[in-house]
Amino acid sequence: MIKVWDYLREYELLRDDILNAVDDVFKNGTLIFGPKLDEFETKFSSYHDSKYGIGVGNCTDAITIALKALDIGPGDEVLTTSNTAVPTVTAIVNAGASVKFVDINKYSLIDVSKIENFINNKTKAIVPVHLYGQMCEMDAIMKIAQKNKLKIIEDCAQSHGATYKNKKAGSIGDVGCFSFYPTKIFGAYGDGGFITTNDEKLYDRMKRIRFLGMEKKKMSSGHWNGKYYAVEHGTNSRLDEVHAAIMLKKLPYLNEWIDRRREIANRYYRELKDFNIELPIEHPDNKHAYYIYVVSHPERERIMSGLLKKDIHLNISYPWPIHIMDAYKHFVCSSCTCLKKTEENSKKIFSLPMYPTLTDEEQGIVIKELKQLI
Numbered sequence: 006m007i008k009v010w011d012y013l014r015e016y017e018l019l020r021d022d023i024l025n026a027v028d029d030v031f032k033n034g035t036l037i038f039g040p041k042l043d044e045f046e047t048k049f050s051s052y053h054d055s056k057y058g059i060g061v062g063n064c065t066d067a068i069t070i071a072l073k074a075l076d077i078g079p080g081d082e083v084l085t086t087s088n089t090a091v092p093t094v095t096a097i098v099n100a101g102a103s104v105k106f107v108d109i110n111k112y113s114l115i116d117v118s119k120i121e122n123f124i125n126n127k128t129k130a131i132v133p134v135h136l137y138g139q140m141c142e143m144d145a146i147m148k149i150a151q152k153n154k155l156k157i158i159e160d161c162a163q164s165h166g167a168t169y170k171n172k173k174a175g176s177i178g179d180v181g182c183f184s185f186y187p188t189k190i191f192g193a194y195g196d197g198g199f200i201t202t203n204d205e206k207l208y209d210r211m212k213r214i215r216f217l218g219m220e221k222k223k224m225s226s227g228h229w230n231g232k233y234y235a236v237e238h239g240t241n242s243r244l245d246e247v248h249a250a251i252m253l254k255k256l257p258y259l260n261e262w263i264d265r266r267r268e269i270a271n272r273y274y275r276e277l278k279d280f281n282i283e284l285p286i287e288h289p290d291n292k293h294a295y296y297i298y299v300v301s302h303p304e305r306e307r308i309m310s311g312l313l314k315k316d317i318h319l320n321i322s323y324p325w326p327i328h329i330m331d332a333y334k335h336f337v338c339s340s341c342t343c344l345k346k347t348e349e350n351s352k353k354i355f356s357l358p359m360y361p362t363l364t365d366e367e368q369g370i371v372i373k374e375l376k377q378l379i
Contacts, residue, residue, distance in 0.1 A: 007363075011362065012194075018362075023254055026253065029250065036246050037243060037246060044253060045250075045252055049252070053175045055176050058199060059199065059208070060199055062244065064184030064186070064199075068160065070211050071158045072100035072102060073100055074211045074214055075156045075158075075207070077129045079102070081129040082105050084120060085132040085133070086115045086134050088347045089134045089327060106347075107119050109346050110346075112286055113136055114139065124149075129155060130156040132157075133157065137299050138190065138295045139167060142169075143170075157179050158181075159174060159182065162189065164190075169290055169291055180200060182199070182201075183200075190259075190263065190294055200215075213239060214237070215241075216241070218235045219233035220233060221234070222234035266360075266361060273357060276376075283300060285298065297322055300356075305354070
């Protein structure tokens with residue numbers, strides 16, 4: 006069987022280091038807010054060219070925390086794309102804001118030429134989704150944001166290590182939000198998320214919000230008693246010591262893993278570019294990290310079914326745009342025609358196997374069998 010994603014080989018490679026790291030945490034006796042989290046927050050934010058970093062429970066929480074820290078909520082509107090994972094929109098709604106969907110361009114990313122069509126006096130932020138491992142056109146987005154006094158929260162759930170004009174994902178906007186879901190480029194063995202920023206005041210507030218809005222407070226006696234005092238309404242979203250320790254062991258491999266993903270992507274392109282299938286396009290200003298390798302063909306179901314018969318497993322990201330889902334369709338009018346490319350893409354796209362431990366032999370089988378079907 007050739008899987009569309011697999012972590013077991015990676016685990017075998019790092020098994021001893023990971024188990025030793027976990028054992029060290031258990032022996033230390035600090036399971037939450039300990040030295041491993043402090044170290045990981047410093048190193049991961051530095052890797053992404055950001056001054057400050059905060060470990061949280063997941064990327065959904067990260068985006069919601071960022072919006073709340075920026076005072077974006079009920080009565081406000083946030084622009085993003087419908088061609089994304091549900092959590093992007095869940096996070097915005099969790100903050101109390103409404104969503105406006107902007108169509109995508111040929112890179113499957115937010116179409117910057119259409120953003121200003123959706124800006125009004127309720128618009129407070131843009132959440133550009135760096136989808137599939139490729140960053141959005143951030144210069145244009147930042148220019149629009151500055152012109153209209155909007156905040157930028159980068160959704161980096163799928164873009165660890167990706168760059169735009171040599172700038173890392175999560176380092177350009179007001180905030181960057183990452184996912185450590187196991188399938189991601191840089192995934193945990195459970196759940197986790199991260200926030201980056203270069204704004205110290207914003208960092209302090211997000212750090213407070215992630216832990217129930219609490220701060221240390223001095224007692225009337227003048228002594229610190231180690232207790233915390235809620236100064237605002239917050240949430241409870243933390244990256245634990247165990248996962249911080251695991252991610253510290255994995256971080257030194259991240260560049261190597263991205264290079265391997267790009268190597269796999271380049272081979273797919275070389276061997277499939279002359280066949281009847283639409284391949285992903287890398288923007289000239291980007292270094293694509295290839296979280297997934299998304300191709301397009303009008304006979305998707307026939308192709309996927311044919312490969313499944315050969316025990317080759319594929320995936321679709323995403324078969325339903327967010328704006329047609331029952332939970333979120335009220336954010337667009339019933340006669341909406343402004344998301345045509347998003348809707349057209351969703352009917353044709355699917356993902357080929359993509360992960361660093363995919364072997365050359367396995368990729369060769371995928372390519373050979375795919376050619377027979379297209």
